[in-house]
Amino acid sequence: MLGKIIGSLSTGKTPCNPSIHIVDMCAGDGLGYGEKEWSSPGIIAKHVHSSFYGSNRIKLRTAHLFELEEQTFARLRARFGTVSQLTLENRDSKGWTLNNINVKPNDCVFIYADPNAITTLPVTEELIASFTPTTLFLMTLGCNVGGCKRLPREDRDQWMKTSIRVLDGAHRNHDILLIWLERDSSQWAYLSAVPRVWSADTLADSIKAGRKLWPSGVDGLSLRINGRNAIVEKFKDLFLTKTEIDQQPS
Numbered sequence: 037m038l039g040k041i042i043g044s045l046s047t048g049k050t051p052c053n054p055s056i057h058i059v060d061m062c063a064g065d066g067l068g069y070g071e072k073e074w075s076s077p078g079i080i081a082k083h084v085h086s087s088f089y090g091s092n093r094i095k096l097r098t099a100h101l102f103e104l105e106e107q108t109f110a111r112l113r114a115r116f117g118t119v120s121q122l123t124l125e126n127r128d129s130k131g132w133t134l135n136n137i138n139v140k141p142n143d144c145v146f147i148y149a150d151p152n153a154i155t156t157l158p159v160t161e162e163l164i165a166s167f168t169p170t171t172l173f174l175m176t177l178g179c180n181v182g183g184c185k186r187l188p189r190e191d192r193d194q195w196m197k198t199s200i201r202v203l204d205g206a207h208r209n210h211d212i213l214l215i216w217l218e219r220d221s222s223q224w225a226y227l228s229a230v231p232r233v234w235s236a237d238t239l240a241d242s243i244k245a246g247r248k249l250w251p252s253g254v255d256g257l258s259l260r261i262n263g264r265n266a267i268v269e270k271f272k273d274l275f276l277t278k279t280e281i282d283q284q285p286s
């Protein structure tokens with residue numbers, strides 16, 4: 037997603053200024069994983085400095101990375117502390133909003149939130165309210181290893197409320213996509229805000245790419261294509277137990 041955003045900024049054919057602020061709210065230690073050795077700090081560092089035809093049109097690329105845990109932060113700093121344009125902060129990103137950085141109207145903003153538990157989710161009402169019309173967003177859901185359903189109902193309700201708030205706060209030029217792994221015990225999923233013109237392609241590409249990595253399949257929904265109710269029903273499936281869904285007033 038970040039590569040596509042940077043690529044489109046270089047064309048000058050977007051509603052944004054040729055400037056991007058990237059915010060990684062849950063950076064981790066930057067250690068790569070998987071075949072391509074991905075980590076969000078690694079991907080961000082790559083895209084902040086990528087050079088390609090037209091990249092000189094992008095006038096500003098900066099990134100803020102937050103990591104809560106001291107030791108994890110020390111490893112993150114050892115890996116990325118000297119990379120220019122990256123600001124690393126050893127603190128809880130909960131409470132942080134876009135008002136904390138100097139974003140000019142129409143600057144592109146990309147926010148990524150990848151907590152490992154609902155309890156540290158930094159996506160607050162205040163953060164969502166600070167989104168500009170050119171803020172794109174990606175959040176992972178259900179990423180705790182033990183499975184989200186084992187957590188107290190209040191925590192899961194809070195996560196669902198936040199997800200619905202993202203859905204209802206969608207700018208008219210954006211779409212909200214919910215993509216999930218089929219038959220995954222921890223019900224891993226992600227929720228993103230993408231430009232409306234990218235939505236059908238992003239949905240199809242994510243499902244196709246996901247199916248290559250996850251043999252049981254990947255599926256998804258779009259706010260603009262499938263409607264709000266379809267996504268809210270899927271949130272219930274992700275966050276509530278079968279008994280809790282059955283007990284809901286119809």
Ligand SMILES: C[S@@+](CC[C@H](N)C(=O)[O-])C[C@H]1O[C@@H](n2cnc3c(N)ncnc32)[C@H](O)[C@@H]1O
Pocket residue numbers: 061062063064065066067074075076077102103104105108127128129130150151152156157158
């Ligand atoms: C799932 S890992 C992140 C992985 C990373 N995004 C990647 O792709 O390599 C979650 C990390 O975010 C940190 N974290 C979780 N909640 C946070 C918060 N509210 N503020 C800052 N860091 C947070 C955790 O300490 C942990 O290191």
